[in-house]
Amino acid sequence: MDSKALHKISYGLYVITSKKGDRxxxxxxxxxxxxxxEPPTIAVSIxxxxxxxxxxxxxxxxxxxxxxxxxxxxxIGRFGFKSGREVDKFNGLKYELSQNGLPYPAxxxxxxxxxxxxxxxxxxxxTIFIGELTDAKVLIEGTPMTYAYYHQVKRGSIPKTAxxxxxxxxxxxxxxxxxxCSVCGYVYDPEVGDPENGVPPGTPFEKLPGDWTCPVxxxxxxxxxxxx
Amino acid sequence: MDSKALHKISYGLYVITSKKGDRxxxxxxxxxxxxxxEPPTIAVSIxxxxxxxxxxxxxxxxxxxxxxxxxxxxxIGRFGFKSGREVDKFNGLKYELSQNGLPYPAxxxxxxxxxxxxxxxxxxxxTIFIGELTDAKVLIEGTPMTYAYYHQVKRGSIPKTAxxxxxxxxxxxxxxxxxxCSVCGYVYDPEVGDPENGVPPGTPFEKLPGDWTCPVxxxxxxxxxxxx
Numbered sequence: 001m002d003s004k005a006l007h008k009i010s011y012g013l014y015v016i017t018s019k020k021g022d023r024x025x026x027x028x029x030x031x032x033x034x035x036x037x038e039p040p041t042i043a044v045s046i047x048x049x050x051x052x053x054x055x056x057x058x059x060x061x062x063x064x065x066x067x068x069x070x071x072x073x074x075x076i077g078r079f080g081f082k083s084g085r086e087v088d089k090f091n092g093l094k095y096e097l098s099q100n101g102l103p104y105p106a107x108x109x110x111x112x113x114x115x116x117x118x119x120x121x122x123x124x125x126x127t128i129f130i131g132e133l134t135d136a137k138v139l140i141e142g143t144p145m146t147y148a149y150y151h152q153v154k155r156g157s158i159p160k161t162a163x164x165x166x167x168x169x170x171x172x173x174x175x176x177x178x179x180x181c182s183v184c185g186y187v188y189d190p191e192v193g194d195p196e197n198g199v200p201p202g203t204p205f206e207k208l209p210g211d212w213t214c215p216v217x218x219x220x221x222x223x224x225x226x227x228x
Numbered sequence: 229m230d231s232k233a234l235h236k237i238s239y240g241l242y243v244i245t246s247k248k249g250d251r252x253x254x255x256x257x258x259x260x261x262x263x264x265x266e267p268p269t270i271a272v273s274i275x276x277x278x279x280x281x282x283x284x285x286x287x288x289x290x291x292x293x294x295x296x297x298x299x300x301x302x303x304i305g306r307f308g309f310k311s312g313r314e315v316d317k318f319n320g321l322k323y324e325l326s327q328n329g330l331p332y333p334a335x336x337x338x339x340x341x342x343x344x345x346x347x348x349x350x351x352x353x354x355t356i357f358i359g360e361l362t363d364a365k366v367l368i369e370g371t372p373m374t375y376a377y378y379h380q381v382k383r384g385s386i387p388k389t390a391x392x393x394x395x396x397x398x399x400x401x402x403x404x405x406x407x408x409c410s411v412c413g414y415v416y417d418p419e420v421g422d423p424e425n426g427v428p429p430g431t432p433f434e435k436l437p438g439d440w441t442c443p444v445x446x447x448x449x450x451x452x453x454x455x456x
Contacts, residue, residue: 005339005364006262006270008294010374012238031261034234034391035273036353042234043356045263066236111233121349123358125264128271130351136233146238146374163262 011147015065015079015109016044017102018055024090024103027052028080030147031163032064040133042115045126047161051084056117056129063102064113067145071108072196073186076150077216081184099135111138126163179205179224184217188224234392239375243293243307243337244272245330246283252318252331255280256308258375259391260292268361270343273354275389279312284345284357291330292341295373299336300424301414304378305444309412327363339366354391406455407433412445415455 017026031045044064046053056062067076078089094106098114115131179188188194188208193201194215199208205224213220245254259273272292274281284290295304306317322334326342343359375392407416416422416436421429422443427436433452441448 001361001364002339002366003268003361003364005294005341005366006268006361008240008339008366008372009260009262009270009341010238010240010372011261012236031263032237033239033259033261033273034237035259035351035356036391038353040231040234041352042237043351045261066233111230111236113233119349119351121347121356121358123263123271123347124269125266128263128349128356130349133229133231133234136229136231138230138233138236144236144238144376148372163264 013067013071013076013145013147013150014044015067015075015105016046016052016056016062017065017104018052018062019059019102020055023055024088025051025055025084026065026079026089026103027084028076035130040136041118041130042113042133043128043130045123045128045163047126047163049125049161053127057120057127060117061100061102061134062115062117062129062131063098063100063104064115065104065109066111066113068108068110068140069143069145069149071145073215074196074218075105075108077184077186077214077218081217098137109139110142110144112136177204178227180227181214181217181219182223182225183219184214186214186216187227239392241295241299241304241373241375241378242272243295243303243333244274244280244284244290245293245332246280246290247287247330248283251283252316253279253283253312254293254307254317254331255312256304257390263358268364269346269358270341270361271356271358273351273356273391275354275391277353277389281355285348285355288345289328289330289362290343290345290357290359291326291328291332292343293332293337294339294341296336296338296368297371297373297377299373301443302424302446303333303336305412305414305442305446309445326365337367338370338372340364405432407452408455409442409445409447410451410453411447412442414442414444416452 011030014029014032015026016029035041035043095103096106104112114135115133117129117131119130121128190204193199193203239258242257242260243254244257255278263269263271323331324334332340342363343361345357345359347358349356405418418432421427421431
């Protein structure tokens, strides 16, 4: 069995938000899809370990924000590589509220979809929440961020709780001078640099400014290890 | 509520195949996604009206073929706009068999995934079949066909049984000289022509060869109506 066949499945990239009392939380997910048209229902697959999972279980509502292709890694890192158990992910973020009072980022989001849970499916490590749409809005026109674009162009990394996370195996090719963030798995590639944060292509890891931080999860250079 | 927000969700495009006794059938679907990694499970959403739905219910196995971006409209039309109740969709098609004896098209497919059903979820018009992978293979390298690409570049049409089918509303802009296939909804746009079948861009509908047929569902010119 060649599990790389799984990598050929196409996904978008979304921020899933929910609430518990007056607390908000959100996370990145790639498995969002429409289930039926009449009434309009959508489904999301959420890892049971995630805080957002508990919030949806309790509030029975969630919102899906469709990220724009040009969304910065920092926005994905904010929702994808930090836990709401440790930080308030909305602290310092510009956001708006949907009809049911769920937050969505005010920038880099093409559209949001808000739903109330009508069914949940236990799928092992994940729960599939099926929700009937209660509100939906197109915010700006643009191209949606896809999972493929995120990996190929943005060189993003995958959290271990994602359904599509695959342990690196013997197939990893040894290349010199790339550095991996030990917290989130982001790979700094000197050939690419970090243009979003003013680091031009061709900048070796050693020449990065002392205050440079991981563009995904925000930790310092000392958390990086040479890729082996 | 703006249902156009649903159009911002990203999907791939797949042929889902199953069997019943020694009969094969298959259909196009866009809602395929990985659910968990250990064990690897995938899910597909299938309209209950479709013949493939009954085949999966009975055989408890299905295969997903990931279409290549360059797959011709005729392959999509074969599986998406004909019913296995009327035709044998594999008649005249080059195909191979997976480990469990499920067929997949031998050409224009990047990879196949074969699964046995471990759970099914009643989701109104559709059933979500969750399956554990039993076989998977990458066949050729290439870019997967996405639903967005199919619509924007290939100008494909959507069958009414797809979860993402939306009735055309007042938003349709009247443009002269486009013709719509009354069987499958494919739109012939003279500015685009039908290059896959030797019709160059700029060819008016009236100048199409007499034996030209709909590239998606195969009916003749007489089934087309001027777009209104």
